[in-house]
Amino acid sequence: MLLQHPIVQTAASSLRTDPSNPDSSKFHAGAPRQSTALAILAGLWLILFFAALFAPPLLDDADATHANAARHIALTGDWVTLHVNSIRYLEKAPLPYWLVAISFRIFGFNTFAAHLPQGIGVLLLAILGYAWANKAFGARTAFYTGIAVLTAAGVFLFTRIFIPEVLLSLLLCISLYCLLEALSRSNTRSAYAMWAALALAVLTKGLVALVFFFGAGAIYLVLSGDYRKWRALRPFTGLLLFLAITAPWHILAGLRNTGGMNGHGFFWFYFINEHVLRFLGKRIPMDYNKLPGYLFWSLHLVWLFPWALFLPSLCDQSIKAFIAHRRASTPIFENWPVWTAYGVAILGILLRNLFHAPYLLVVAAAGLVILLIELRRRQRLEPGTALLHIETYAQRTTLLLAVYSGLILVFFSLSTNQEYYTFPAYLPLLMLLMHAVVRSETTFSIDKASRRWITVAHAAFTILGIAIFVALAYGLWTSRKEAFVPDIGDLLAHRGVGDYTLSMSHLFDLTGPSFAALRLPATLAAIAFAFGPAIAWLLRQQRRHLAATTTIALTSGLFLIAAHIALVRFEPMLSSQDLAEKIQELEDDRVISRDNEVLLYGDQAYGSSIPFYLGEDVELVEGRSTSMLFGSTFPDAPHIFLTDADLLAGWGTGERKILFVPLEKRDDVDKLLGSRQVLLEETSGKALVTDRPLDRQPPVDSVHIRSVFPALHLPR
Structure with missing residues (x-):
């Protein structure tokens, strides 16, 4: 097909x-034959991308937020207005969500269906x-x-x-x-x-x-x-x-x-x-x-x-x-000094990260004037001449x-x-x-410059590979006696670089003890960089160019497999699926009634995977912010936004309350609820707490519950 x-x-x-x-x-x-080339491309895609569609589960923040928008389309048939947690989500164009909604209707509400269109x-x-x-x-x-x-x-x-x-x-x-x-x-x-x-x-x-x-x-x-x-x-x-x-x-x-x-x-x-x-x-x-x-x-x-x-x-x-x-x-290069000076000015803007609208407009206008003057001059000399x-x-x-x-x-x-x-x-x-x-x-054999720069690339790749191998080998050796901890989030530094609004902020949270959870991907990456760059360089020196470049691709491919395994290991920290499953498990074991209210503390992005995997909307405590802010101002927006005062007033009354607390808000909730909370589950600093004791004792093998008296934070 x-x-x-x-x-x-x-x-x-x-x-x-x-x-x-x-x-x-x-x-x-x-070049490889057509059938061989297509087979290699298809094989790489199957290994690197298709196989990665099943895990990890949807991540909190943008991943699950966007999946929730597509889920709403699939369930309601409203293909015009995006909704997240039943609140208007108007900041995005719709086509990606339409595609995922179609995927949901075909394959069900799961990680594979959410990521298949991508x-x-x-x-x-x-x-x-x-x-x-x-x-x-x-x-x-x-x-x-x-x-x-x-x-x-x-x-x-x-x-x-x-x-x-x-x-x-x-x-x-x-x-x-x-x-x-x-x-x-x-x-x-x-x-x-x-x-x-x-x-x-x-x-x-x-x-x-x-x-x-x-x-x-x-x-x-x-x-x-x-x-x-x-x-x-x-x-x-x-x-x-x-x-x-x-x-x-x-x-x-x-x-x-x-x-x-x-x-x-x-x-x-x-x-x-x-x-x-x-x-x-x-x-x-x-x-x-x-x-x-x-x-x-x-x-x-x-x-x-x-x-x-x-x-x-x-x-x-x-x-x-x-x-x-x-x-x-x-023609255009006859005035190359003018264009060079202009290019230097633009480069200065970019490197200094300047953004002053009047200045930028002047620079843009100057470039347009230079271009039009040059074009007009050339057309006078030779009508119809291109730049x-x-x-x-x-x-x-x-x-x-x-x-x-x-x-x-x-x-x-x-x-x-x-x-x-x-x-x-x-x-x-x-x-x-x-x-x-x-x-x-x-031109490798006849042009010294071509040979020099392609050799520089291989030398840099080999040196970088050796450095990565040494770093990974050192990490593997120093962590050899560390116990494997499935919840890697408990071992991270949580430095909050960029306040986690940049997508790569969590990389700065890695610590020595957390390396023990990454032994398998670290070993695969070490093997890839220990041999791949050197083999590619050797093949290049033998003038086997196709094999050399393909070896670079295979080295990178093995590294990406290792990176995906590492991402799966970060699942407890980056996704809250396990907490959603805990709620469902407690309900299935009749430890708690199915008539309960699930609430998220703070912005919905902190735990956006919970409503997706629960299959229901949740209330937000002090969460009227970011992507929820504008949609919440419409008169028909559902009443899902609670304040701290609302939480305190309803805590312990009416239906059971189950509150998701992100790591960033744990101290705030401790001050707010004190000893009036029972811890249901904790992972990577995130917690599920409830407002009353359980209806009955859970099966020993299925649920582990710790009451919090007087504090929520227990030794880990």
Whole structure:
């Protein structure tokens, strides 16, 4: 079935040498056969992504929050207004939630169904990269692009949770691919496919999709001179198709969601608050951090690891292309000192992480003026001359991918950001990197610069591998006498770097004793880095380039398997599924009645997996914040928000209360409830407490309960 997918068939058919690209034939040499390449890509995906769909369970915060929104769609059939815990959730575009809701209806409410659309998105992204790179650069670059997408650290890491980035990346890259196809072949179907993919991208992430596509497309059309072919893009009928896909949801969402905070409804909250004010860092509520400029840029070496090690090769190939263009008297490079000075000014803004709107507008206007003056000057000299000398499909692809990925990186260096926001740039960057690797491999024996930089990459990979192996071996040796503790959360430092609003904050919580719970993944990673980099370098020196690059991918693949096992070990800390199961277990054993009230203390993100696995909405104590804030202001919002006073007034009366207390709020609840609480379960500092003794003694093997008199915190 997989090999019959239309995109796979497109990839297969495009394996033939592109006649419009005279350089493509030499880059087919040494590439695996079509069947072998597709089998390797499918195998990598099955091992690294499909097998990882079953565990760990949904994580608290964004993962389970978004799954709850999709669950509401599947249960209620309301495909217009997203809800989380029955509260309007208006900050997100709907397409990812529609897909997961469909998956829930087919496979049930479970982790596999929640993450399956993302897993399929990764596969399609790899196949798209394979097909596009094959058409532009040849079969070997296509194969390398496919395995790079599947083994890049960032692609794997940022598809462990339910976020829309992989779907956005897929749809935007499809629209860009169709843009080139429409321009190069005047293909009407490609033009309409471009508009349809762009519309779906808007329904995936909002207006930022338009910024990236039209920004990159406009710059590309001006630089390449393809703006003269604008009719091939079917702008009028295509725009109608775009609106036919995007407008209905936006209109219905606006009509159904009015009268919120300060009289605002969907349109203000979604378009102004979630787009304009988020970019400016003034979103309500202000619950997003921003990475420092130097960290934002340098972390991409991690997200694209191990392929980012070939960045020097990409720079080397880019410099050679720059020199070649200058020798060909490419128009734009006649004023290269002006462009260099302008580039230095932009670089200073990015590295210093400046954001002063008037200054940025002046800089942007200056760039536009320089561009228009240069274009007008060239047109006077040679009417119709493009700013860049673009002839082949490979050159067009290179220009478009470079402009598109650069725009994304610059945009999020200025905006508020999370580490994964630049995910849509990963495929174009990896494609450019892999093309540079192939060119370096092709000239490895005759070009000293190519050989030097590709050797530098292998040397860095080997040295880094040795360092990682030594660090892991040391950790394994020093923790050899430590007892294995299933609940790794009890051994972490809980430093709260970035207040956990950055997705990688928990990495700073690792401690020596916690290493004992990570022996298996640490051993696998140590083995991978002890042998993989050295073997790849040895194969490279023997001129066995395909085997060398594939070995790098396999090394990264084994490391990602180890990383996934480590993530599963963090389950008690990152997910609250076990606490939801404890409630269900107590009910099944009739230790407590099924007529009880489940409450979460603090923001719902602290324990968002509990309502998902319980299959019911819960009340929030002092939780009217972040994603729940705006939706709670609508007049028909259910009364699920309690204050501390409400909790105290109802505690011990009426139906049994079961309160989830996150680690961050344990001290607050201790001060509030004191000895009026009974501890049902505790894991990774999170606790379930109830307001009265149990109805009867539980079976010894099924429940372990500790009464708290007088304090909740007991020695661990």
